[in-house]
Structures are given as structure tokens and as C-alpha cells.
Amino acid sequence: MSQNAKAAEMKFDDQAKKAAEPKNGADLFIETLKNENVEVMFGYPGGAVLPLYDALYKNPIRHILARHEQAAIHAAEGYARVSGKPGVVLATSGPGATNLVTGITDAMMDSIPLVVFTGQVATGVIGSDAFQEADVIGITMPITKHNYQVRSMEDLPRIVHEAFHIATTGRPGPVLIDIPKDIAQTVGSAEFVDELNLPGYQPNFKPNSLQVKKLRGALAQAKKPVVLAGAGVLHAKASEELLQFVEKMQIPVVNTLLGLGGFPASHPLFLGMGGMHGTHAANTALYEADLLINIGARFDDRLTGNLAHFAKNATVAHIDIDPAEIGKNVPTHIPIVADAREALKKILSLDFEAPNAGEWRDKLDQDKKENPLWNTENDDGISPQSLMKLIHDITDGDAVVTTDVGQHQMWTAQYYGFNKPDQWVTSGGLGTMGFGFPSAIGAQIAKPDKTVVAVAGDAGFQMTLQELGLVAELKLPVKIIIYNNMALGMVRQWQETFYEERYSQSLIPVQPDFVKLADAYGLRGYVVTTEEEAEKVMRETLTDNEPVLIDCRIKPKEMVYPMIAPGKGIHEMIGVKPQ
């Protein structure tokens, strides 16, 4: 046994002993968290969790007091996404728990590992509509990877241990543990458990060699291969292997929205993001490919467009840790159920013949040149696209960037140019407005030395702006960039395009003075109306170690292009750069 393992075992023995001494469920709860190496948790107290908070007071773990439970859980998501560790959340019963629902769903859709604790009314009154009782198990059943209600204090160590395991392995996701108040107050002794007994949960990591051989055969024959790399590459920490694989095979790469950073945007084989606001070259490749190798993406409808036209002529290979994603939306010929990194390692260890795809690459290179991303040239405000390039330059392309949802999100995805993994935090599957700013707080807590930029729309920022208080309190150097178009920009864009410019409830004529708002929290705020001003302010404030809010007045009528209209095929892009 190695020295470390021995030390770990001793530590565990100690803890097992400690745990076996009589104490209450709340004390035990804190110990189980320490046992899982939890360094920070995000939460908000209330009646049903008072015992848990009291135990926390006596035996501290760093706790971030958000100003709203939704922000607490989005912060935990941001923390998890950039640190690779599970985000831990604690909220009270009833309204505390229901305020978490959006974040839990968001984490479920985007496979973010979270362990969420909610208080519950005492077991004796569950089911009686007691004060602040909500059926959190019922509510969160469809939006968690798994959930538990603790029915006896002795079960707590086992349940917590299982929850961390389930949240972080296989396809990651949120696991919720509901703790009735009396369980937290029960005094007893409980043993820590190290083994896991989860016979119904055994994710498969290693690829099946037969399927890998099939992929080899398909690659040798392919003339038009393309790799679609999703967030699975990031979760599996497989970007290095992906790079080696595609360089060896010389296959062009498309990223999904959530997969950005899993492959360097500056790489010659990179075609850009695919899907609704993807590049022309990326979507052309997906449309015309004869071999599509999907690594860790789930063929979301925002990526595929109308399925009838998606990769029609392609042999589809799909590497995914979640078997249920394979064949769910797109018929798949080569299913490889595995961790992306394990699968790529296996592939790299075999002698794969590179496909003969020179002509295909030339064609796509040409496409990239002919149909680049573009923007209008009029000057009634800051160009949102140029602004994003500027942010990239000032931060050396090295910042952690989070976004809210809307036009600014798509511009960030298109223009920031992510070259490294775990720099990119966005709400993809659920598209949750209010996500961007709090997730940046979590990311900053995970990476205190990194520049963290929160890009938010003027509308979405107002959904969770109360967290300015948290930024001020913790002096977190988060850089808040508001893309202010005085509108629910993305809604406005759809109304302009598909509803004959009937701007129903999408324009916000009255905005707060964001600078004064920042000031109210004791934070620096700026408003910029020209690109020169923006550059000046950003060069000064994005590189220092202080929080800042910059209200950027962007061109209000700018559109996110190109675009695939809903229901259309991936080859039917509108808003491609005019020739």
C-alpha cells in the first residue's frame, strides 16, 4: 500500500471513529461533506435547515451566501464547470427548494455535477401541508439524476457518499438530498461507509473493441469525415486526445455550443460552432459528411436543425458515456458507449489509417474563407461582434467567460475564440436567463487568480443582479459586461424575422442606470457608447484585480447571423455574409 493510501486510510479510520460517536444528524452532515472534500458550498438558510447551519457554524466549511437560491445554484454550476469538482448547494425547505428548480434543471440538461441539499419539514408532519412543506422529491424527480430523502439519521453517510459518486461519474448531473429537520436533530451514531453498493448504476467507461474496429473501417473508407465534439470531451478531459486524433487523421472539427474550448478555435482544422448560429463551413460539413464522428454531443435540436436533413448521407459514429443518447435523435451505425477520453485513447493506440480527405478539407477551407462570420458596418453604436473580439484581445483569449442567454451569448460563442478547455460557462440545454452573472461568481471562486468575465444581456442581468451584493461582499474581481440593446434582443430578432417586426413585449425602454446601480453596491461602473470608449475602459479595468460593471451600448438592431430558421434543415442558412 502506498504511503498516501495508508494516510488516507488512517484518516478514514479516524473519521469513522469520530462519526460513530453520538452526535446529531446535522453534525454528521458537515462531517460527511468534509469526507467528500467539499471546500465550498453555496446556499441560503431558513427554518428547516437551521440545525444544519448551526452545525456549519460550529464546524465551518466555506459557505457562500448568495442573495437568492437561484443564484446560489447557478454559482455552484459555474464553480463545477470550471473546477471539475461537484458544486454543493444548501437551501431550506419549501420556497428555498423551489427556488432551486431552475438551476437543477439547468444542471440536468447540461450534465453539471451538483449535490443539492434541501431542508424538509419533520418526518412526522410530511404530507400534512406543514409550513414551508413542498414535495421536493416529487418536484425534482424528473430533473435530477437521482434524489433521496433521508429517512433515518444512520442512512445519511451512505446517502451522501452515493450522491457524490452518482453526481460526478458517468454522465454527470445533479443529485438532490432532502433532509427532514428532525433527522438533522436526531442524536445517534452512524458509521461512515466507504464502499458503494449501487447495483443499478454501473456506467461503462471502456469502449467495445468491435465498435472501435468498425470505426476504423469507416475511417479508412471516408472521403468526407467530420468530428462533432461536444461537452463530453470537456467532462472527460479528453481535449488533448481529441487534438492528437484529429491531427493524425486530418479530420475537420465542429464544436457544439457547450463543447467550445474542447478543441482550439485557432486550429486550422476547426470549422467553428455548428447549429442554429453556427458557421456556414461547420454546418456544410455536418450536412455533406459521409462520416460523422460525434464525440460527447447529444444531437440537440439547436445543433441538428430539422432532422430530416441532418447528416443524411453520413455513416454516424457516436461516442457517449450515456447509452440513451446514442440513437435517440439520429440513427447511429457505430455506437460506442464509453468515456470520451478512454475511447480516444483506445483509438490512438490502434493503427488507424487516415481517410483520404484532402479534397474535402480544401473545399471546407474554401468555405471558411468565402463565408466567414460577419457584421453590419453602420455606426449607430458599438458593434457587439467587434466588442467581443476586443474582449478576447484584452484578456489574451485566456479569461473564463460566462454568458447569459440571448444574442450576446451567441456573439460570445462565435467571437471569443476559445482555445482551451474549461474557460467557457453557458446555459445551453435549458437556455436559462439569469445564469450568466451568478455562474461567473462561482467560476471566480473556483479560479481566484483567473480573469472571469460575465457577459450578460441588459434583460437577463436584471434577473439575478442582486448578486452585486455578493461580489461586493467578497470583493470578487468579476468583470461584468452588459450587452445593452435596450431589448430582449433575441426575442426581438425572432419577431423581426418571423413575426413581421411586431415587437410584442420585447423592448425595454426604461433601464436602470447600471452605473448607479453598481455604485449603490460600492462597485465601479462605467457606461460606454463607442468602441473607442469601450476599448479605453476595458483596457483599464479588465486587467486589474477589482470587480467592474461596464454597460456597453451596442447597436440595438444588430442580428445574430448566420441562422437556421426553426424547422429548417442545416443547409438552409440565412444571413450568410453577402458575397
Added chain:
Amino acid sequence: MKRRIVTATVLNQSGVLNRITGLFTRRQFNIESITVGSTETEGVSKMTFVIQVEDDRMVEQVVKQLNKQIDVLKVNDITEQAIVTRELALIKVMTTPQTRAEINVIIEPFRATIIDVAKDSVTIQVVGNFDKIEAMIELLRPYGIKEVARTGQTAIKRGSQRLGAESKQFSILN
């Protein structure tokens, strides 16, 4: 639409039925019947689902989504295997003194039994596969059916399987 029979062995945790029916609703899988009961192993239950699916991909999704549940141990689409399926039905039929004898004759080949007799009705218990029960109900219909209660089908694989009729393999582990 095709009928498929899927079985699942599950850990008998609180809420497991809720998890599974919720999953069916959420993913728009059509359930014709569900049966649940204990098995030879303590703490493990078996569920049998009769579902209506549009195509093989849909039943593949059903199997895979069920498999993702932490409390689900094993899932099988056993439609194409050598299986025995049984359902119990209780059928209350209107009677007159004249029709009683006739009804007795009708149900006899089905090995059904009369388990309750009232002035103007009898209740018949029948056990069999789906088709047998349907057939008997059709024969009784002209007499006037007052009420039917059915358990839904449960199923078990036969001790010996035909060659090549293995349970359909999906890429759960490839």
C-alpha cells in the same frame, strides 16, 4: 403502433414506481399496462410493462431510459423471446335465469370460473394471455358486461429459449 413487452427488475425503494411512470409520461411513451410485484429476491421487485411503440428506436429508448434509473437493475424487451404472459381478469356479466347456463358453456373452454353470483349478474375470473382474455370478453359482450377489472400482464421467460431469440441487444454496453 406495435405492442412490446418490457420487464424491469428494480430495487424496492420508496418512489421507484413514481420514477418510472413519470419517465414514461415525460418521454411520451404509451403504457398499456404495468404490473409490479415482489420476486424471489427480497427487496427486488419486477415490473412488466406492455407498451405501444411506433418503431424499434422507440422501444430502444424505453429500455435505455429505464436503465438509466439508479434503482433499476435490469431491463429486457422480451417481446420476441419465448415467454409466458398471464393476466387475470374479473368480468361481471348480466344474467337472466335463461342465460346462466349458456354463459357457463361459453367460459368453460377458457377454464374460467364463476366467483360471485348475484340475482342478475355473475362475476367470472379468467387467467390467460392477452388474446385469450380479449376473446372471452368478446364472447360475453352480447350478454351485457357491467364491469371489467384486469390486472395487466405479467410475464416470465420460458425455461428453454429458441436459438437466436436472444433478448434484443441495444448499445447499453454495446
